[in-house]
Amino acid sequence: MSSTLSIDGLRVSVGDKEVLKGFSLTMRSGEVHAIMGPNGSGKSTLAHALTGHPGYKVLDGSVTIDGVELLTLSATDRARAGLMLVLQQPFEIPGVRAFDLLEAAGAERSTLRARMLEEAERLELRPELLDRFVNVDLSGGERKRAEMVQLGILQPKFALLDEIDSGLDVDALDAVARRLVAATTEWNCGVLAITHFRRLLLELPPTMIHVMGNGRIVATGGPELAETLERDGYEAFRGVIA
Amino acid sequence: MTSFADTASSFIADRSDAAERRLAWSLFESLGLPSPSDEVWRYAPLGDLDLDRFAVASSPHRAPDSAFATQLCERAGLVVRVVDGFGVSAGDATPGVSVEFLGSQSSLNGESFLQRYEGDTFALLNVALAPGTTVIRVEAGVDVTDPIVVLNESSASASFSRTQIVVGRGASVTVVEYFEGGTDALVVPVSEYLVEDNASLQLITYQRLDASAWHVARTTGRLARDARLHQAVVGLGAHYDRSRNDAELFGAGAANELRTTFLGSGDQVHDFRTRQFHVAPRTTSTLLSKGAVADASRSVYTGLIEIEKGAKRTDARQTNHNLLLSRTAHADSVPNLDIRENDVMCAHASSVGPLDELQRWYLESRGVSRDDAQRLMIQGFFYEMLSALPAELAELVERDVASVLSSVAVVAA
Ligand SMILES: Nc1ncnc2c1ncn2[C@@H]1O[C@H](COP(=O)(O)OP(=O)(O)OP(=O)(O)O)[C@@H](O)[C@H]1O
Numbered sequence: 001m002s003s004t005l006s007i008d009g010l011r012v013s014v015g016d017k018e019v020l021k022g023f024s025l026t027m028r029s030g031e032v033h034a035i036m037g038p039n040g041s042g043k044s045t046l047a048h049a050l051t052g053h054p055g056y057k058v059l060d061g062s063v064t065i066d067g068v069e070l071l072t073l074s075a076t077d078r079a080r081a082g083l084m085l086v087l088q089q090p091f092e093i094p095g096v097r098a099f100d101l102l103e104a105a106g107a108e109r110s111t112l113r114a115r116m117l118e119e120a121e122r123l124e125l126r127p128e129l130l131d132r133f134v135n136v137d138l139s140g141g142e143r144k145r146a147e148m149v150q151l152g153i154l155q156p157k158f159a160l161l162d163e164i165d166s167g168l169d170v171d172a173l174d175a176v177a178r179r180l181v182a183a184t185t186e187w188n189c190g191v192l193a194i195t196h197f198r199r200l201l202l203e204l205p206p207t208m209i210h211v212m213g214n215g216r217i218v219a220t221g222g223p224e225l226a227e228t229l230e231r232d233g234y235e236a237f238r239g240v241i242a
Numbered sequence: 243m244t245s246f247a248d249t250a251s252s253f254i255a256d257r258s259d260a261a262e263r264r265l266a267w268s269l270f271e272s273l274g275l276p277s278p279s280d281e282v283w284r285y286a287p288l289g290d291l292d293l294d295r296f297a298v299a300s301s302p303h304r305a306p307d308s309a310f311a312t313q314l315c316e317r318a319g320l321v322v323r324v325v326d327g328f329g330v331s332a333g334d335a336t337p338g339v340s341v342e343f344l345g346s347q348s349s350l351n352g353e354s355f356l357q358r359y360e361g362d363t364f365a366l367l368n369v370a371l372a373p374g375t376t377v378i379r380v381e382a383g384v385d386v387t388d389p390i391v392v393l394n395e396s397s398a399s400a401s402f403s404r405t406q407i408v409v410g411r412g413a414s415v416t417v418v419e420y421f422e423g424g425t426d427a428l429v430v431p432v433s434e435y436l437v438e439d440n441a442s443l444q445l446i447t448y449q450r451l452d453a454s455a456w457h458v459a460r461t462t463g464r465l466a467r468d469a470r471l472h473q474a475v476v477g478l479g480a481h482y483d484r485s486r487n488d489a490e491l492f493g494a495g496a497a498n499e500l501r502t503t504f505l506g507s508g509d510q511v512h513d514f515r516t517r518q519f520h521v522a523p524r525t526t527s528t529l530l531s532k533g534a535v536a537d538a539s540r541s542v543y544t545g546l547i548e549i550e551k552g553a554k555r556t557d558a559r560q561t562n563h564n565l566l567l568s569r570t571a572h573a574d575s576v577p578n579l580d581i582r583e584n585d586v587m588c589a590h591a592s593s594v595g596p597l598d599e600l601q602r603w604y605l606e607s608r609g610v611s612r613d614d615a616q617r618l619m620i621q622g623f624f625y626e627m628l629s630a631l632p633a634e635l636a637e638l639v640e641r642d643v644a645s646v647l648s649s650v651a652v653v654a655a
């Protein structure tokens with residue numbers, strides 16, 4: 001089944017600062033969209049606001065999956081509606097194991113262990129790390145891979161990845177990108193990937209690339225946009241970013 | 243009905259060391275039960291404690307093991323069985339480990355028990371009324387791979403167990419002290435640990451008594467040079483759960499890590515006290531206390547860090563987090579410092595409040611409901627404490643903790 005994620009005119013503040021100033025984007029299941037943009041342009045803010053992070057205040061706008069408004073839902077219900085975020089810096093949840101988390105999130109207990117092991121193998125994550133508390137005593141790259149294990153189990157309609165490539169070594173980057181590409185066909189997952197680097201997008205070819213500046217999208221294009229950015233940086237967008 | 247004192251005096255009369263016990267008993271009588279106006283017992287519902295409801299057992303009354311105890315024993319390398327304070331089985335011979343049930347012993351600090359505990363009413367009862375002392379010794383240099391379980395069952399209405407664990411130089415061992423039973427009972431255990439030079443003792447005290455029990459426990463660890471004592475104290479059971487856990491770091495470089503955790507429900511009171519006493523230089527103590535109180539339960543955590551003059555470069559840290567799970571639950575936190583040396587690092591933090599909001603959001607953002615997220619996080623308090631246990635033992639205790647938690651209203655106020 002194909003779904004549509006639609007973000008329209010989203011305005012979000014952090015503290016007393018307005019960070020997202022009318023962000024709009026529409027994507028469908030199975031598509032890969034990349035968001036690029038300079039530090040501080042609001043990429044993580046977008047990710048947090050979509051998933052109901054308590055530190056962000058939505059001022060205006062709408063976010064829907066197949067017409068169902070998410071912004072009025074709890075974080076739990078947004079996840080159940082099909083949205084999942086992998087954080088730029090996944091944090092530790094001491095005392096809680098991924099197995100128990102995933103079971104509480106609705107994964108079938110009898111097959112869960114086997115599925116986690118299978119995902120770990122696809123991501124080249126040492127299986128014994130699955131038994132640790134969520135992200136505790138894991139390296140930066142291991143955390144990213146462990147989060148991807150959860151993604152493979154939860155199979156969200158839309159996956160939001162905030163700099164999934166940061167902290168990953170080259171082999172891990174390939175494994176993660178392959179897993180995401182497979183997800184787009186396995187369960188028709190829509191992938192919204194925030195990244196600074198073209199490298200990820202070579203392995204995970206985007207349907208579209210959006211450039212963010214100062215809280216909104218300032219340019220949208222195909223893969224050639226990533227090339228331009230790699231060559232010239234954000235210079236060409238100075239004017240619009242302001 | 244015979245009074246508690248009558249049963250105590252006939253118990254004492256039958257002992258070979260009756261004279262010393264009588265001294266302890268008369269000291270207990272002259273001190274009397276503490277009154278709630280006594281600062282140290284301020285939170286104890288002592289008004290409800292009628293000693294005459296209890297009788298001192300003259301012999302052990304063994305009850306069937308709980309399913310949990312059975313499974314715990316299956317996973318142990320050595321099981322030492324103590325029933326109503328009487329040592330009933332020393333378990334299978336284990337290389338490098340000796341287990342003895344001895345009569346009057348002296349305290350591991352060299353004093354008599356009477357001297358050692360003369361100011362502590364309940365410990366004095368133990369001195370007078372414990373049938374004997376269970377002494378576990380690990381020989382120097384021995385690394386005991388499988389955990390030792392000391393299974394304390396209480397079926398009598400009053401029981402007093404006493405345990406000493408001595409870990410020889412460079413040796414290492416994991417010990418689980420487990421308490422069950424205690425329906426309508428008074429349970430007053432005293433434990434002492436001596437960790438010699440460069441030795442390591444990993445200790446889990448798991449208190450799972452019946453919700454009607456009065457539990458007043460005291461443990462003291464003594465640490466020699468470069469010794470390590472990692473102790474986790476988990477309190478789930480009892481009506482009144484008093485747990486005093488002290489460490490005395492008298493050898494340079496000794497390290498104590500103490501983690502205490504409890505879950506209160508119904509009208510339970512958990513009363514945790516700690517004292518980290520730094521005598522020697524370069525000693526460290528890390529104390530983490532995490533507890534949750536639900537329903538109309540209460541908790542108090544009182545922690546003292548005491549640093550002796552000359553204990554230079556001591557590093558002592560104390561953290562206490564309390565979680566309120568209902569409007570009628572109550573938690574107090576009382577950190578104290580007594581420092582007589584300048585060249586030290588000392589920190590304490592305490593909080594009474596809700597669960598970490600960001601951690602909860604993380605779980606919810608994966609589709610976990612709020613109630614389940616809270617339950618997972620509180621369960622996590624206990625799981626963290628158990629992480630030092632061998633995996634299959636930890637898994638067993640975790641399941642037990644989870645089963646208790648599932649019957650408690652875990653909804654933050
Ligand atoms: N808690 C906060 N209080 C105040 N300002 C904040 C807070 N968190 C973020 N900001 C500001 O919001 C802006 C956007 O931050 P955001 O994290 O969304 O940027 P980003 O595009 O993800 O950057 P990066 O590429 O560095 O990850 C920044 O200017 C940042 O300083």
Ligand SMILES: [Mg+2]
Pocket residue numbers: 043044045088162
């Ligand atoms: Mg960011």
